[in-house]
Amino acid sequence: MGEEKPAGLLESGARVLPWAFEEGTGAFLYWLVRPGRRPDEWTVLYNEGRGPLWVHHDMGCLAFLLAVLEGTAETEYFGYLREVLKPTVHRFTAADEALGTPR
Numbered sequence: 001m002g003e004e005k006p007a008g009l010l011e012s013g014a015r016v017l018p019w020a021f022e023e024g025t026g027a028f029l030y031w032l033v034r035p036g037r038r039p040d041e042w043t044v045l046y047n048e049g050r051g052p053l054w055v056h057h058d059m060g061c062l063a064f065l066l067a068v069l070e071g072t073a074e075t076e077y078f079g080y081l082r083e084v085l086k087p088t089v090h091r092f093t094a095a096d097e098a099l100g101t102p103r
Contacts, residue, residue: 006045006054008032016045019061026050027077031061046077 008014009032016030026049031042044057044064055075057064067073 003052006047006056008034008043008045008056011035017042022049022077029061029064032056046075048077 009016011034013035015033017033018028018030020029021027022029028047028049030045030047031039032045033042040060042061043059044061046055046057047053055077057073057075059067064073068075
């Protein structure tokens with residue numbers, strides 16, 4: 001039988017692309033890719049992995065991650081990160097700055 005599709009996937013041609021996995025829970029974060037939308041317009045879908053719950057976040061990946069780290073995301077699934085990480089300042093770094101430029 002399976003689980004119901006999230007509302008965003010009912011649109012013809014809509015699909016998901018996984019971009020994050022929460023080890024130990026089976027949860028995934030996906031981009032919701034809709035026909036005619038550019039990548040900067042893709043929004044976030046969360047699936048709990050071991051159950052039928054799908055949660056749509058009407059924002060892009062970066063905005064979602066920042067909201068999770070700041071504790072302003074409307075999700076109960078990543079709230080523990082604030083306690084574990086105890087972040088004070090958030091900074092996103094370009095890959096070449098963090099990893100060095102390729103030789």
